[in-house]
Amino acid sequence: MTTDAIALSNVLAELALRQLPCGGWAALASSSQPAIEPTCYAALALRSAPVGDIERAQDFLLRTQNPNGSWPVVPRDDQEGGWVTSLAVIALRDLVPAIPARLQGLHWLLNCSGKESNWFWKWKFRTADRHVRFDPNKYGWPWFPDTVSWVVPTSFAILALNQIPCSCGGLERIPLRVDCGIQMLFDRACPGGGWNAGNGVVYECPMAPHVDDTAIALLALSDRGQHPVTQSAMQYLERVAPTLTAPWSLAWSILALAAHRRRIGSLHDSLSALSDLSSTEDTGTLALACLALDYSRALSAFGVTV
Amino acid sequence: MSVTRRDFLIGSAALAAGTAVTAPFLLPKYHSDQRSKRSRVAILHVQQYSQELDQLLAAGLRLFPINVRGKTVVLKPNLVDYIPGNAINTHPLLVLAAAESFRRLGAKSVLVAEGPGHQRDTQLVLSQSGYQQSLRDEKIRFVDLNRDELIRTSLRAGYTGMKDLWLPRTVLEADFLVSMPKIKAHHWSGVTLSMKNMFGVVPGGRYGWPKNILHWKGIQESILDLCATVPIRFVIADGIVAMEGNGPLNGIPRPLGKIVLADDPVAADAICAQLMGFHPGRIIHIREGSRFLGNASTALIDQVGEIVGPPTKPFEVVPEFRHLYAL
Secondary structure, eight states: OOHHHHHHHHHHHHHHHTOOTTSOEESBTTOOOEEHHHHHHHHHHTTTOSSSOHHHHHHHHHHTOOTTSOOOSSTTSOTTOOTHHHHHHHHTTTOGGGHHHHHHHHHHHHTOOOGGGSHHHHHHHHHTOOSBOOOTTSOOOBSSTTSOBOHHHHHHHHHHHTTOSOOOTTOTTHHHHHHHHHHHHHHTOOTTSSBSSSOSEETTEEOOOBHHHHHHHHHHTTTOTTSHHHHHHHHHHHHHGGGOOOHHHHHHHHHHHHHTTOOOHHHHHHHHHOTTGGGOSBHHHHHHHHHHHTHHHHHHHTTOOO | OOOOHHHHHHHHHHHHHHHHHHHHHHSOSBSSOOOOSSEEEEEEEOOSOSTTHHHHHHHHHTTSOOOOTTOEEEEEEOOOOOOTTOOOSOOHHHHHHHHHHHHHTTOSEEEEEEOOSSOSOHHHHHHHTTHHHHHHHTTOEEEETTTSOEEEEEOSBOSSOOOEEEEEHHHHTOSEEEEEOEEEEETTTEEEOTTGGGGGGSOHHHHOSSOHHHHHTOHHHHHHHHHHHSOOOEEEEEEEEEEESSTTTSSEEEEEEEEEEESOHHHHHHHHHHHTTBOGGGSHHHHHHTTTTOOOSGGGEEEEESOOOOOSSOOOOOGGGGGGBOO
16 A cells, blocks of 8 residues: 555545444534534545445435525534535535435525625625725625635535536526636735735735635636636635645645646645644545545545646 | 693603603613622733733732632633734633633633634634643643633623523533633724623534624624623733734734732723723623623723723724723
């Protein structure tokens, strides 16, 4: 077995151990409260692994869906839904019994948008509230309803909606909606390249990008590699990623750069060489490390064609 | 003048309608008055971050009748993001010194907890800001509040109109919560001190990054609701190198040479505001907080250690907050 394979097998084994009796995963190793985000990453990581109970994980996701088609952040959360809906739709990909649930989730996503899409808030952001530079005509998805669009939920929503091969059955709006989200991502980029949560310029001051936000946006823009904003973000990520030792950011960087056919060999080595990877307290990070160590399968799970 | 039965009924109905309309504005928005009769604040003069902080802080804490014996102490620093050269975060040496002091005072356990407001990769901020190695060396547990277990919690004030928030178990179960802010000017709230520091307990995993819901519900209002719900028992504010201008991330480091200790967050913030050259009464959450969370009036604050005086030059702020200047 190669070093990479051993690292992957160790991390997968640890991930399987952390699965809760309900089928889900908690965000932290010390917790027993299942949460949707780590469960989705774990379900994606274990899709073709010989360990863990993927069916129980998928059942958990199906059980926790809200009546309105969205998913809550944690079970018994408010039933209005949140950004993890995109992740759940992605995690249930290829599961035939989950098709109705996924369709409901997609409809919810189509009807959800940042608050700035409303004419009143558009007007406010154009006239009275202009300290954050952005174009309210270009809107994406919020973390949860009644707030404005941000980079990460928008990127995940684009990835989820892009997984639908046809725009029919009430989903005709998908291409337009996805395009609006993509324009929002381009609009919210940091002037020096890359993205942070979604504020590129505040009080005329250019803000610094974040590695994970940049990488997740780049995943969503895998078919827009030639756009100058994408190119500039890629340069930023290629410059910063080799200096990283934090597994979450390193894993997202590997996935994003691989999606854009960039060299990731040394990053992959750095991730598999992290000595304490399996003891990472954050279970989402652990699952992401699995995904990055097996990046071609992971990209396919995210619906990204390389 | 005689009052008919009809006049009486109309008058009563008008009074009832008027009360119904005005009551929400007149009734207090908080559930209980949490103020103590008097508050205590100590200002320590400290020029630089060094290993000597241990002794200085221990001496400062002796000015307060603190009892943490057998208790779980949670230190909540301001750890937002990392930008080289910017004085964004509470310095790790001060946090280590606080942990050591509370251990010596007999705390059952001392842990550090924070939910960074901008950066999702908590481990990255911990490592870049120097926390990770320091906490590991001193065997201090860190809890990522952005991903901690969540408990739906009824808010104990109604300034935002929200009935509840999902809050992290670690903070709710703490016996003694210490707010450890970095003294900074803030482009949305004027200042970020011990009370605004509580935004970090709102879990990003539930509410997103940045914690946008709090901005939509009103920053000042959210500060009040949070501080009413999650009581701060003590404040250790890092003003050795503070931040002025376009805070909380891109302001200019401002050497202030002070640590502010207090047993009351409102008193702490009022004194910090004065140190920054601001009129505390012009900062909404301090003014409103002084109605039920703590004392802002100097007549009700016992100052020990160095006595506060206005700075030779007030902190720079963005134009929207120039009305805060005391001069």
